[in-house]
Each structure stands twice: as structure tokens, then as C-alpha cells.
Amino acid sequence: MRSDVTLRRLDEGLLQDLLDVAVVDADPHEVMPPVAGPAGWTDERRTAFSRFHQSRSLSAEPAETTYAIVVGDAVVGAARLCPLEGAEHAVEAGVWIGRSHRGSGVGSAVLRHLLVLARADGFDSLFVSTKPDNTASQRLLAAMGVDLVREGDSVTAWVDLVATGQG
Numbered sequence: 001m002r003s004d005v006t007l008r009r010l011d012e013g014l015l016q017d018l019l020d021v022a023v024v025d026a027d028p029h030e031v032m033p034p035v036a037g038p039a040g041w042t043d044e045r046r047t048a049f050s051r052f053h054q055s056r057s058l059s060a061e062p063a064e065t066t067y068a069i070v071v072g073d074a075v076v077g078a079a080r081l082c083p084l085e086g087a088e089h090a091v092e093a094g095v096w097i098g099r100s101h102r103g104s105g106v107g108s109a110v111l112r113h114l115l116v117l118a119r120a121d122g123f124d125s126l127f128v129s130t131k132p133d134n135t136a137s138q139r140l141l142a143a144m145g146v147d148l149v150r151e152g153d154s155v156t157a158w159v160d161l162v163a164t165g166q167g
């Protein structure tokens with residue numbers, strides 16, 4: 001596993017770096033909920049990106065924990081852990097990495113960091129949902145030895161954090 005990949009809890013300074021990376025190295029639909037209007041990184045989308053993270057992760061009562069993915073000293077993407085409503089001790093993971101850093105093992109390292117963080121936070125299982133055409137995500141999960149379940153337009157997987165944390 002790559003040793004130069006770290007996760008840093010998001011703060012206002014890292015959020016500005018994250019926005020810069022998203023604008024230069026990712027498409028809006030890969031990194032944030034849809035915003036109406038013309039395609040691309042409009043002023044509205046940039047503002048919505050920052051507000052999204054401020055409300056979800058940097059507020060007094062955050063709904064999820066977001067991390068900046070750092071390679072060396074450079075922010076290259078984001079990872080998040082969001083407790084699942086209605087499922088005790090379960091958390092959903094999400095990741096995006098800038099285009100220029102994809103396909104070189106960063107995602108694999110990030111997933112392993114997320115497993116450690118989720119376990120440390122007391123979660124028993126980690127949920128991931130992706131799209132059928134997202135081969136990289138599915139290969140990341142398959143490497144964990146988990147079953148992938150296709151339902152309609154999504155592919156989901158549960159990682160047992162207790163079993164995968166032993167040995």
C-alpha cells in the first residue's frame with residue numbers, strides 16, 4: 001500500500017484547497033450533489049461546494065466527517081464517513097480523487113485508512129454504494145473480499161469491520 005497517502009480532517013483552510021483541486025481536476029458531478037444551471041464549475045457550483053462541506057462537516061453538529069486526501073503535501077481529493085440512519089454502528093464511506101491522481105493506488109490506500117478510522121470511531125460495518133460502470137470502485141471493494149450486490153442502477157457492498165480488523 002502507498003505510504004505517502006494521508007487523511008487530514010477537513011477545516012476551512014483545507015476546504016479552500018479542496019475546492020481548488022475539484023475545479024482543476026474533477027467534474028462537479030463526481031464531487032458534489034447536482035446544482036441546476038450551465039455545465040462546469042460556475043460560481044454557483046463553487047459556492048455550493050463550499051457550503052455543502054461547511055454544513056455537512058464543519059458545522060457545530062456535523063452530519064459526517066470529511067477528510068482531505070493528501071499525497072505528500074498536496075490535497076488531491078476527499079473522503080467521508082457518514083453514520084447511516086437506521087443502521088446501528090454502520091457508516092457509509094465516500095471518496096473522490098482528482099483525475100490526475102487516479103489509477104495509481106491512492107483510492108486503495110484511502111479505503112484502508114477509512115476502515116481504520118471507522119473502526120476507531122466504534123462502527124461495526126462500512127457501506128459503499130457506487131454505479132455499475134464504476135469499475136475502479138468495484139475493484140477497490142473486491143480487493144477487500146466483500147460481496148458486491150447489484151440492484152438496479154447501483155452496486156453496493158458492506159465491509160464487516162470486526163472481521164476485517166482481526167489479523
Ligand SMILES: CC(C)(COP(=O)(O)OP(=O)(O)OC[C@H]1O[C@@H](n2cnc3c(N)ncnc32)[C@H](O)[C@@H]1OP(=O)(O)O)[C@@H](O)C(=O)NCCC(=O)NCCS
Pocket residue numbers: 030094095096097098101102103104105106107108109129130131134135136137139140143
Ligand atoms: C473510484 C476512485 C476513488 C478509485 O480510486 P483510484 O485511486 O483511482 O483507485 P486505485 O488506483 O487505488 O485502483 C483501485 C483498483 O481499480 C482499478 N482501476 C483504477 N482505475 C481504473 C479504471 N479507470 N478502470 C478500471 N479499473 C481501474 C485498479 O487497477 C485497481 O484494481 P486492482 O487492485 O484490481 O489492480 C477514483 O477513481 C475516483 O475518485 N473516481 C471519481 C469519483 C468516484 O467515482 N468516486 C467513487 C464513488 S463510489
